[in-house]
Amino acid sequence: MNLVALRSPEFRLYFFGAVANVNALWISRIVIGWLAWDLTHSAQFVGIVAACSLLPTLFGGPFFGVLVDRSDIKRAAYATNLAMIACIAVLLALQIAGHVATFSLILISLAIGTVTAAHHPVRLSLAPRLVKAEDVSSVVALSALNFNLARLISPAIGGVLIDLTGTTTALLVTLVLFLPNLAVLFRLHPRELTKHGGEPFVTAMAEGMRYIRQRRTIVAVLATTAVFSVALRGVLEVLPIIADGSFNLGAVGLGQLGSAVGGGALCAAIYKAMGRKSTGRNALSLGNVSVAIVGLLAMAVLGTTQIWALALFCAAMLGATGTYFGVTMQSMIQADLPDDMRGRVMSIWVVVGLGATALGAFVIGALANLIGISAASLWISGTGLVAILILSRRAPKDTPQ
Structure with a gap:
């Protein structure tokens, strides 16, 4: 538990x-x-x-x-x-x-x-x-x-x-x-910081960036989060294209896709909360890469299928894999993070995830206009799969802190 x-x-x-x-x-x-x-x-x-x-x-x-x-x-x-x-x-x-x-x-x-x-x-x-x-x-x-x-x-x-x-x-x-x-x-009494920043603002920001660069686990998490967010979370921002463009179901279809994503995400969140405490330190472990691959395949099917039930299932899988991946990545960063570095490091993690999601939404939207949503989803999912596999091959066997 x-x-x-x-x-x-x-x-x-x-x-x-x-x-x-x-x-x-x-x-x-x-x-x-x-x-x-x-x-x-x-x-x-x-x-x-x-x-x-x-x-x-x-x-x-x-x-x-x-x-x-x-x-x-x-x-x-x-x-x-x-x-x-x-x-x-x-x-x-x-x-x-x-x-x-x-x-x-x-x-x-x-x-x-x-x-x-x-x-x-x-x-x-x-x-x-x-x-x-x-x-x-x-x-x-x-x-x-x-x-x-x-x-x-x-x-x-x-x-x-x-x-x-x-x-x-x-x-x-x-x-x-x-x-x-x-x-x-x-009524809350959070742990006090071991040191309070007295250095110049720019120096403090540079110290946070240096801390990130020197830790391979954090670098691997940020790189993996960027790829995952571009390839998978981006498509969640353009669901209207699928709901109405592919199935002509309008707002009703969009609502059903959104609910499917939310349901899948909730299932993954319950699994992470009820499961054993995570102890892994490898962002590109076999289990994490497998989750990413499942999500990428679900995205490819979501963009190409003409079967509504299958589209809803794939949307749920996107929600589940996205939440599983996000919780796992955040846990890896937070586990050994000093309290006086949490604000700087976690803000970078949020920016990477959000920025990559926005980029993914822009790319898939632009590609959908040029080559259609089916070809765009296949292109994005294929590129994401290649990027994840390259990262996993180049990642060190251990990621010491």
Whole structure:
């Protein structure tokens, strides 16, 4: 069982707040996406709003990582949570006043994206410091379980709230769900850092990059994450092409594919949480490479099949392999990571995964326009397979830290 982190009273408190927090984030994404569509009925504007929530992480993540390693982690957690509440409160006030417009929605999405960019290194640093070092893999597995359960149920909850009560009530529910996390933060006592950064900001960032370069496990994880995200996670961002372009099922088909991805991801998260604690240190072990190959094959079939049931099965496999891979890779980095390096190193991991996913979505979308989704998925999956096999052949037999 990989639930040992729950033996820590402080982590149990943190986990309770995190459950409410993650559900609030997913509902807010649904509400903002709906507002973008309701305002303009433009798919392009919906994409612009979504991009505004992601871009700050790509460009600001490493800077926030340095700040987290130099800050009081509890104060940083309070700051990011209060900032997120402020963003939602402003949107709620505009919605009540009837003043939500395209420009204001873009600004709020950028603000939420900036807060999220800061929150990533905070959450990835705070939770591991509430448990013993040997229990960090359990923290990662439970966090993935929480995330994927919320991903499965919260969009549906948000949709029902919007349909039955309107966006104002949905935003109010989102605000309420952010409050439990604030209530538990003051009772947490994370491990103190062994040293507090007094060096110049640029020096601290360079130290983090040097730490990464000197550790082959981290380098292998980042390289593998980049390939996996380009080849597999990218396709999850262009599911409308498959749902409507290949099957002509529109939003209904897209929803079913999304649910299949969420269901597969949840199954993998439960498996990682209920399984034995991971002890492997090789990012390109036979087991991890096998999972990557299964995901790549599922992607190839998803893009070429004309059988809807098979497409749903492949979407579930993509969700499962993506979550399994993500939890495994994060556990490998977090296991031996010093507390005073977590913000910097984990922010780079987030940026690599997010940036590679965005690149993969762009590439497969462009290729689909040129050669069709079937040929594009075969090309991407084949290239990913070759890249994974090359990495596995070149990887050292051991990866000492």
